[in-house]
Amino acid sequence: MSSRVSMLVAARQDVAAARGLARAAQAGAEEIKTETRRRYEVIRGAHDTCLAALTEARETARDEIFERFHGEAVARAGTLGRLAAACAPGPAGAPWPAWRPAVTGRAGLLRIGVIAVDEDVPTVPALIPLLDRAHLEITRDPEDGDGRHHRASTADGLIAGLLLRALGGTPAGDLRIWAYDPDRLGGSLAGFAPLAAAGVLTSVGPGGLTTMLDELVEHVRRINETVPAGRPGRRPEPWRLAVLLGDGADLTPQQRAQLDRLVRTGVAAGVHLIARDVPLAEHPDVEHVHLTGRAAYCDTAGVLPVRLDPPPPAEQTAAVCRKLAGALSAGPPPALLADLLPARIWRESAAAALTAPIGVGPDGEPIEVTLGDDPPHALIGGPSGSGKTNLIYAWLGALAARYSPAELALYLLDFKEGVSFARFAPSPRDPSWLPHVRLAGVNVNDDREFGLALLRHLSAELRTRARAAKRYEAGKLAELRAEDPDGAWPRIVAVIDEFQLLLGARDAVTAEAAALLEDLARRGRSQGIHLVLASQDVSGIEALWGRPGLVAQFTLRIALPKARRILAETNLAADVIPRHHAVINADSGAPSANRIARLPDAGDRQAWRALQERLWRLRPPGATPPRLFDGDAVPSCPDFSVHSGPPRAAVGETIDVDALPAYVTMPRAPGRNLAIVGTRGEEAAAILASAARSLAASVPGARFSVACPDPALAPLIAPLRAALPSATFHIGSVAADLFATVSANLPTASPDHTGPHYLLGLALDALTTSPAATTAGAPGAADTPGVPGTVDAVAVRRSPIPPLSAMTTAPGPARVSSRAADPLRTILDQGPGRHVHVLGWWRSVARLRDSLGGIAARFDAIGAWVALDVQGPDLAPLSPAPGGPAWFPRPGRALCFDRSEDRHPRMVIPYAPPGPAAERPPSTPAAPGPAPGSGSAGIPAATTSAAAGDVTGAGS
Numbered sequence: 001m002s003s004r005v006s007m008l009v010a011a012r013q014d015v016a017a018a019r020g021l022a023r024a025a026q027a028g029a030e031e032i033k034t035e036t037r038r039r040y041e042v043i044r045g046a047h048d049t050c051l052a053a054l055t056e057a058r059e060t061a062r063d064e065i066f067e068r069f070h071g072e073a074v075a076r077a078g079t080l081g082r083l084a085a086a087c088a089p090g091p092a093g094a095p096w097p098a099w100r101p102a103v104t105g106r107a108g109l110l111r112i113g114v115i116a117v118d119e120d121v122p123t124v125p126a127l128i129p130l131l132d133r134a135h136l137e138i139t140r141d142p143e144d145g146d147g148r149h150h151r152a153s154t155a156d157g158l159i160a161g162l163l164l165r166a167l168g169g170t171p172a173g174d175l176r177i178w179a180y181d182p183d184r185l186g187g188s189l190a191g192f193a194p195l196a197a198a199g200v201l202t203s204v205g206p207g208g209l210t211t212m213l214d215e216l217v218e219h220v221r222r223i224n225e226t227v228p229a230g231r232p233g234r235r236p237e238p239w240r241l242a243v244l245l246g247d248g249a250d251l252t253p254q255q256r257a258q259l260d261r262l263v264r265t266g267v268a269a270g271v272h273l274i275a276r277d278v279p280l281a282e283h284p285d286v287e288h289v290h291l292t293g294r295a296a297y298c299d300t301a302g303v304l305p306v307r308l309d310p311p312p313p314a315e316q317t318a319a320v321c322r323k324l325a326g327a328l329s330a331g332p333p334p335a336l337l338a339d340l341l342p343a344r345i346w347r348e349s350a351a352a353a354l355t356a357p358i359g360v361g362p363d364g365e366p367i368e369v370t371l372g373d374d375p376p377h378a379l380i381g382g383p384s385g386s387g388k389t390n391l392i393y394a395w396l397g398a399l400a401a402r403y404s405p406a407e408l409a410l411y412l413l414d415f416k417e418g419v420s421f422a423r424f425a426p427s428p429r430d431p432s433w434l435p436h437v438r439l440a441g442v443n444v445n446d447d448r449e450f451g452l453a454l455l456r457h458l459s460a461e462l463r464t465r466a467r468a469a470k471r472y473e474a475g476k477l478a479e480l481r482a483e484d485p486d487g488a489w490p491r492i493v494a495v496i497d498e499f500q501l502l503l504g505a506r507d508a509v510t511a512e513a514a515a516l517l518e519d520l521a522r523r524g525r526s527q528g529i530h531l532v533l534a535s536q537d538v539s540g541i542e543a544l545w546g547r548p549g550l551v552a553q554f555t556l557r558i559a560l561p562k563a564r565r566i567l568a569e570t571n572l573a574a575d576v577i578p579r580h581h582a583v584i585n586a587d588s589g590a591p592s593a594n595r596i597a598r599l600p601d602a603g604d605r606q607a608w609r610a611l612q613e614r615l616w617r618l619r620p621p622g623a624t625p626p627r628l629f630d631g632d633a634v635p636s637c638p639d640f641s642v643h644s645g646p647p648r649a650a651v652g653e654t655i656d657v658d659a660l661p662a663y664v665t666m667p668r669a670p671g672r673n674l675a676i677v678g679t680r681g682e683e684a685a686a687i688l689a690s691a692a693r694s695l696a697a698s699v700p701g702a703r704f705s706v707a708c709p710d711p712a713l714a715p716l717i718a719p720l721r722a723a724l725p726s727a728t729f730h731i732g733s734v735a736a737d738l739f740a741t742v743s744a745n746l747p748t749a750s751p752d753h754t755g756p757h758y759l760l761g762l763a764l765d766a767l768t769t770s771p772a773a774t775t776a777g778a779p780g781a782a783d784t785p786g787v788p789g790t791v792d793a794v795a796v797r798r799s800p801i802p803p804l805s806a807m808t809t810a811p812g813p814a815r816v817s818s819r820a821a822d823p824l825r826t827i828l829d830q831g832p833g834r835h836v837h838v839l840g841w842w843r844s845v846a847r848l849r850d851s852l853g854g855i856a857a858r859f860d861a862i863g864a865w866v867a868l869d870v871q872g873p874d875l876a877p878l879s880p881a882p883g884g885p886a887w888f889p890r891p892g893r894a895l896c897f898d899r900s901e902d903r904h905p906r907m908v909i910p911y912a913p914p915g916p917a918a919e920r921p922p923s924t925p926a927a928p929g930p931a932p933g934s935g936s937a938g939i940p941a942a943t944t945s946a947a948a949g950d951v952t953g954a955g956s
């Protein structure tokens with residue numbers, strides 16, 4: 001039992017020990033656990049701290065990275081944006097809302113949209129190359145709206161934008177567009193339609209592709225031939241841009257080949273392609289743009305997607321195109337006269353040639369023309385209003401500013417109505433004149449004789465120069481000037497505007513003028529005499545084209561827009577140049593010698609006046625103003641000086657380069673009477689007045705008596721009263737007394753001590769054909785039967801003048817009745833030999849004949865005559881030429897013939913009657929004879945009777 005107890009005790013003790021051990025182990029474990037937990041807590045705390053720090057560090061780093069990235073991206077976008085703005089300035093790169101056309105001179109890169117890298121980063125303009133740089137091939141995903149579905153597509157919007165940018169950034173006319181759009185027939189580019197009218201846009205239909213490509217290839221070939229390779233600057237040709245809007249159809253092999261040629265060679269020649277749905281050959285010059293929905297990828301942007309701009313607003317496109325078309329139709333703004341002037345005035349020598357710019361070329365450079373040995377003469381052509389006069393102004397301005405009056409002399413003639421060259425002469429409004437101008441003729445119109453006079457003058461100058469050249473053995477002007485440095489040998493430029501009027505008739509004037517022109521044209525070249533002929537239309541001038549030798553000398557041709565036949569037949573350049581341009585061709589019109597010049601508005605009065613006044617102030621001392629011949633002006637009678645030769649009567653002004661009086665001489669010799677014939681009473685009186693004034697100056701002691709047998713015409717005497725204050729006047733019936741008295745007292749010997757006596761008569765026909773004179777049995781009257789029914793006979797019956805023989809009551813010791821019966825005829829026959837001369841006005845040749853003795857009378861007593869409105873054939877009895885002179889009367893002009901001086905009749909311009917200077921008066925023909933109770937020549941009856949005083953004293 002005890003064992004059992006002891007065992008139990010032992011067991012208990014073991015259990016207790018075990019328990020103690022277990023408890024101790026547990027306590028140890030607890031301790032470890034606690035320690036471990038503590039450690040865990042420590043570690044965990046450390047971990048959390050570390051993690052938080054790491055997170056914070058990471059965040060900081062990330063923020064820094066983002067910040068740096070953003071900053072750099074913004075900066076780079078800014079740089080790229082500035083770069084893009086510089087590469088595509090103004091209209092090439094501006095977004096549509098702010099877009100305006102403006103010529104920038106750089107059209108190479110064009111904006112199509114933007115590259116958006118990040119939302120926070122500004123976008124960068126996406127540019128693609130075009131003009132002078134690349135062709136463009138546009139491909140697209142099938143979903144892009146396309147021509148096949150007749151919807152506006154992104155591609156078409158892209159093309160429209162490119163076209164507008166290219167047009168807006170290049171000078172008007174420098175870009176021509178061809179649009180091949182077989183499917184929509186031009187509808188894709190409808191906004192550009194206004195350009196078609198201005199020739200900028202050509203729509204090409206389905207059948208036109210081959211022709212278009214051929215033409216462009218040909219153009220490239222021509223450019224490559226004519227523009228030297230490597231020449232700096234742009235070729236003087238517009239860019240040509242062909243837009244090909246494909247319709248899915250394949251090109252023919254020929255079209256493909258031409259297209260490939262253009263791809264290879266077009267860019268260098270300014271010919272470009274924009275091809276949509278038309279594959280282009282692979283070539284470095286081709287820029288590819290691929291469209292996917294609203295994004296696009298292009299070679300220039302690489303992998304970066306481009307967000308395309310919207311198409312330009314349709315109204316904006318149309319407005320820009322309309323404006324451009326308008327500007328092109330109106331032509332470019334004119335150049336300025338100032339562009340043609342040299343930096344320093346009068347510094348050039350004309351020894352070798354005259355060279356001056358006439359306008360500016362397409363590149364803005366002056367286009368110079370030369371007159372010298374080659375080319376020597378110029379032909380200018382252009383229809384009315386095309387700018388011939390303006391061109392002449394520009395040319396003359398440029399010449400006159402370069403060459404002094406010692407180097408250049410100008411003779412200028414304008415045959416048409418107007419006063420174009422009058423500005424070169426002084427006027428009441430502008431006292432300045434162009435010092436180079438020797439002669440300016442305006443309103444020359446029908447005075448072809450004046451043109452002839454100029455040619456004769458130039459011909460005389462040519463002879464003078466030829467003689468001098470021979471003396472110095474000089475072959476041309478430069479040599480003559482070198483041999484004779486002190487001589488005055490300016491180059492002469494004679495400009496004749498509307499010269500066809502000089503050569504337009506088949507008569508002696510044309511024949512002589514053409515012969516003189518030919519001679520001047522041939523020989524003038526070496527003598528420094530240059531002709532510049534201008535005309536609206538030279539095609540019909542027989543005298544010109546009938547003389548090929550003459551035309552051939554005019555190697556300088558200047559054609560204004562639409563000029564005909566000035567250039568060579570095959571040269572059509574004048575048909576295509578715009579307004580205010582000219583084709584200058586110094587090779588007789590050969591097409592290869594064409595130069596196109598834009599002309600300044602030299603007609604502008606202010607610009608011209610400033611230049612002229614400047615040159616005028618520099619004029620050499622003693623320079624005289626040019627002679628101005630104005631065909632519409634009536635010259636005033638000059639002051640005649642004492643003259644030592646035979647007495648002479650001025651019947652008007654000669655039509656000549658110098659404004660000289662036209663005289664007929666009145667020496668004491670048979671036949672020295674003057675008859676003025678025609679119905680224009682005022683002009684007849686004015687001629688008598690100038691004749692009287694010049695005779696009075698020629699012979700200071702001369703006596704003058706004035707007769708006007710028709711009292712109705714007494715007012716016409718006024719100019720004679722003004723010219724001859726000391727003359728005696730015999731109006732109405734006393735006129736007959738005058739003739740009777742003078743006739744009866746004709747000196748029989750040589751009465752030089754008494755001086756000449758001039759009888760001036762108005763309407764002397766009223767003296768001679770009185771029926772009463774016939775009944776008086778006077779020899780003259782008997783030879784002069786009135787012819788009832790003719791105008792003269794009617795006039796005789798109506799004449800209020802009583803029969804001369806019956807009226808002749810003047811007392812006088814030497815009254816010889818047989819002669820006194822026809823005193824006028826007696827004086828005409830016998831007076832001049834005794835220094836008694838009749839200067840009278842008859843209203844027709846028939847009446848003059850009656851005064852001379854009737855139908856078979858000879859005109860020997862009329863040594864000189866002046867015809868007014870008498871037709872040439874009517875002058876046959878007085879004329880040296882059988883059938884009468886070729887004379888077509890017109891107001892303000894008279895035909896004069898002095899048998900002792902002239903071989904042919906010459907045209908003269910009657911002077912204005914004394915008094916204030918007048919314009920040419922309307923012609924007032926005197927009636928053939930006054931009707932009973934009424935005046936003639938517009939004079940009322942009351943005046944007539946009042947004027948019919950029987951006796952008037954000197955100067956009364």
Ligand SMILES: Nc1ncnc2c1ncn2[C@@H]1O[C@H](COP(=O)(O)OP(=O)(O)OP(=O)(O)O)[C@@H](O)[C@H]1O
Nearest residue numbers: 334383384385386387388389390580599600601603
């Ligand atoms: N280059 C130019 N720039 C601006 N205006 C011009 C220019 N050329 C001509 N004009 C103007 O055109 C008009 C006609 O010119 P101009 O008188 O020179 O022509 P024209 O050929 O001589 O005509 P016509 O034969 O009928 O006299 C004028 O009003 C002139 O001012």
